[in-house]
Amino acid sequence: MNKNTLAYKQQKAVNLCAAVFLAPVIILMAIFLFYPIVQTFINSFMKWNGISADKAFNGLYNWNKLIHDGDFWRAFLNNVKIMVLSLVIQMPIGILLATFLDAGGKKFNIFKILWFLPLLMSSVAVGYLFRYALATNGGIISSISQLLGGGKVDLLGNQKTALYAVIMVVCWQFVPFYMVYYIAGYSSISSDVYEAAIIDGATRRQYVMSVALPLLVPTIKSAVIMSVTGSLKYFDLVYVMTGGGPGTSTELMATYMYKNSFVTYNMGYGSAIAGGMFILITLVAATIMKVMNRGGDE
């Protein structure tokens, strides 16, 4: 291209302007997101306690340890359980609640407000709340069981039930998020579509099943991706509520990584766990995206 044309000069000015406006974001993301990811992978080849300045190159030792670390894979399995059950529980309930609110309109605002409440609490607060709400003495489930004539229930203290109790709490906290997400999906369907369906003699249920839900598929897909990546990087709530216990029954990749890095100060190995987590999350999310998109074409 001729360097003196007006178009070239103008494009150059556009490029410069774009660079100026993008610079702050790119710099911040480079410092706090991209550089740390690279550094984490570098650290994962080191033996390092995080405090002393000397890091010793450790080759593949940490990664080899990670691959043979039963605790890590058990934690991953717990993450997968959370992922699957979150999808199975949160998606249908979220869609049902949104469908109800969409059908009811403004007069159901009170439902919307109260259903939304759990999402306003921090994960830490939710974790503490349920640590006591699920306690053996004076907890909600225990009290219901006693009212019905049963004994006290210790959900969080039992290795067999603790993870499921955690999953229930996760669902309690995030169902409102998906509800709002699906409300957004519904409200993006133009009212013409609804009117056309009604004029054609469709009932509300027929409208939802054969018109609205197919139109919601893109929303559902992105909700699934969010739920999957969210489940695999879960931390705050579990760390506060159970600390990974009893035993390792509710240990997750993130809590395991945190304990190795900041409790026992084995930061080299902690970095390898973080790196492994990053790889696994990317793989799982990419696989699910691929499967869903293939399903969409057919």
Added chain:
Amino acid sequence: MANAGVQSSKTKRNKAISWTVAMILAIFWLLVAFVPFLFMVLTGFKQKLEVIMGTAFDFPETFFTENYISIITDPSFWNYFKNSVIVLVLALVILLMFCSFAAYPLSRFKFKLRNFIFLVIVASMSIPIHVTMIPVFQMATKTGLYDTVWVLIPTAVAFALPMSVFIMTGFMEGIPKELEEAADIDGCGRYARFFRVIFPLSTPGLSTLAIYNGVNIWNEFIFAFTLTQSEKNRTLPLALWNYQGQYSSNTAMIMACLTLSTVPMIIMFVILQDKLIKGMMAGAVKG
């Protein structure tokens, strides 16, 4: 005709039945969502022994306000609160400025790297915090920002950026091009157009982003937990952590503290509920 009447009364009855079922389920979920809240607020009004002896559904014998009062009058609670406010305000201002800066060229200009940069930003939305934690911790200790309130601001901004830029770009794409062209004819350059036309027109998008990110920043735990250490530099979610250590056997006290830490968000929600839900919805535009 008579046949049609039967038909419609039948569909009416069907409709009534489905609404009743829906209503029952709705009220059931209302209980699921709300009972833990009630438990939290009411337990805060109980005395220490009452919690241990009774069940969750016993009403407090007397409304024992001592728990709430002792937290409100505790200066360290207000210190946590102050730190949370500092982080919230500064992080939000920087975040909103930077994300609208970035969204402007991404939504309005054509340039070579545009698609690539946008793709990288979208992909960054799913980066887990843990993969950055150790290096960020290292940087904080090296720069002397470790254990200060200030370190929580850039980290909060950086992790909120990808989602915010994504949403803001979508929002700015919706602003009609004609407005800008008019400003162009009036002799407004690319930089001035942002400040005089695009930025002022973006306020609805900015306010939804402010609310959505505000909730997240207010509730942020993991960076506050790893990057600060002393009580005077910690934010409200960490107050819960410290109270938990201090009053581990006093459930009522902890529930009072939980309630108080949630109150600001509930007040904000009651005032701004439409906007908050819109803010959440902004994230839902498409995948």
